[in-house]
Amino acid sequence: MELLELKNIFQSFPLKDKEVVVLSNINLNISEGEYVSLVGPSGCGKSTLLRIVAGLIKPTSGEVWFNGEKIVAVNPYTSFVFQTFGLLPWLDVTENITLGLEAKGVSLKERLRKAFKYIDLVGLEGFEEAYPRELSGGMKQRVGIARALVMEPTLLLMDEPFTALDAFTAENLRGEILKLWMSGALSLKSILMVTHNIEEAIFLSDRIVIMSSHPGEIIGEAKIDLPRPRDRESNDFNKLYDKIYSMVINSAVTKGR
């Protein structure tokens, strides 16, 4: 069943008396149970597309449909994980995680119950009352993930969630995300992730959507059927890697940047 449908999304911004086309003719469907990655060179509008799905940006034209419902404001079925975490520095870990619930008017007791469940799941025990600045990058992103999960979304949106972390922390967190996703302990039906790291995309996703830049368009797709956990050293992995890599590069060359 189709969870998310993007129909003819077109996005442009005015820049110095000119209209710059960021996204053009984007049609994309995401089904239940899929982990999809958007891969493309920087400036291809993949983060903008993610924000359109979240309802943070209204597309210039085109429609976003979710579960047969047209989305016009902030999408209530999605939750967002930011590249730069986006934590409020004046709120502690628990307060950051429960901000969305508090805004909805959920009672304190219920808020704390849910917060502790997800604090447990992402491994933040003992940091409940810490402030973001007291945490390492990895811990901050755990808060960002818990904050997104606590809203119990149907679709989780992640905007380069591992880019701001060091290689070891990123690898660790990737493993944990995968474990959470596989365990079925979450309310999540699907994940849509933006990344420029092809290896990461192959490691995590069921399907990879490849975009080119100027303007941002979808130029291809690749299904990943490799069994999880995936072995980065395997031949199949490397073949996939080369295929996707050349697709990204070719698009840049043919468009002349």
Next chain:
Amino acid sequence: MKGTNKAINLAIQIFAIVLILGLVYTFYKRQITIQGYVSTLTVKQLPFYAIRSLIRMTSAYLLSLVFSFIYGFLAATSKKREAIMLPILDILQSVPILGFFPAAIYFFVSIAPSKMLGAEFAAIFLIFTSQAWNIAFSVYESISMIPKDIYEAYDLFDPKGNLKLFRLYIPATIPKLVYNSILSWTNGWFFLVASEIFAIGTESFRLPGIGSFIMEAASQNKISLMLLGVLVLAVIIIFLDLFIWKPVSQWSRKYTYSVSPGEEETKEVWDAVIIFWGAVGGFFKFIFRVFKKINLRTSFNFVFLKKLWQSKVANIFRKIVFAIVLGLLVYLVFLVVKAIPSIVMKLKLSDFLISIKALIYSFLRILISYIIAFSWTFPFAIFLFRHPKAARFISPVIQILPSIPAIAFFPLILYFLLPFRGGLNITAIVIILSGMQWYLLFTIYGGLKAIPDDLQEFTDSFGVKGMAKLKRLLWPAALPSIMTGTITAMGGAWNALVVAEYTTLNNKVYAVTGIGSILNSSIAQNNQSLFIVSLFIMVATVFSMNHFVYRPLYDKILDRYRMES
């Protein structure tokens, strides 16, 4: 497009200046005699006088806080409002407020139930005008500079904005709000003392307060009382700094976006202060706990508040407020337009010539003060920068010294310098100098300290030393902050002029040629046209210097010498 924006800004600002000047003219007409409220002085009166001053300061500050938050918030949350409110704020900040004080006194005395109360209002208003703009800017900046990811995250998790004010806007403003509050509070002391020792004509306008105590003691030749007054003032300022502002400043760091490593360890608050607040804390903790509980549980109330704000009744109410403000503005414009013919009729060329001559004298005084200030603060800042150990001893002192208003020493300086030839001129320069030098020292030192470690390590490892280091690293690195310091110092100097160039002691007028002195003496002689002309010339000078000299220069310097973070 940028050009038209600039033109619109300029138009708004000139309109604001004309409006303000016209209003000053309109309210000037109401002649009122004001007497002093300070009589014989005794030591016993001192606590009472000090408390009067403190109440004046505190009410002005609270007023500024409320005003600033509303103004800054409104300006930062709508592009339309921003386009009008920001240029006006800019003008209000750069205009020398003390020049408007006489008109403010007349205005407030004429509307207040009693003259004393009117004078009190005028003093609070003066202090308010010295504090509010700066804080309003900080609120505006904090809200408009909330990082994009935090803004987006907030909008996602609270799409209806139910808690936006309490979870996003207010916390985001706190660090800058506190920082600028401390600056404004310091600035406020100067204006407090100024408002208390202000002289109109031969009649001194004296409200009971610590400043008038010092001034009155000087004019009654009671030197020990005067010194005691200065001491008490200093003790109050230092006490408040240690027990209120330092802890508040430490607390406000919780709200900053990031703290670079090492910075967190700097402890500003003394242990004694912590113990003191710990003792008081038992009580406050209780209150705080109750408060915190309410805080967590009342999200419902926040929603209720927001609903109230968006309800139809509130909408009508907002429209009424808007209509009243608009009506008031139209009325004020009407008053100004009505006054124009009579202003024009009274204008005399001679007034302009007198004012311009005075302006040149005043400008020379400011220039001399600036040269003196710069020629000792720059080397001293470099000394402090190069000798961190010495700086550790000295910096607590230089942090507190500037908060003691130089103007409190005015009577003291006058007392010693008056017998000499040119003593009045030297006094005026010393007053102006003492107002500007700390700003300069502070900002230059701050600029030097902000030089990134890697640049320092690089120059050191390549053996760049002495003059070469000064020329290639320290001077360029400090240039933006020198410029900031200069602009602020100059702004302060124009204000100081009004007090520094004219005073009365024992009902005798002491004045030098200068624009500040003309502002005073024209009122004393009830020479309305000279007053308005000199005020116009001063405001026009300050405005055009800001607009056509400092601002472009600052932009150029920033463009080239800013440290990319």
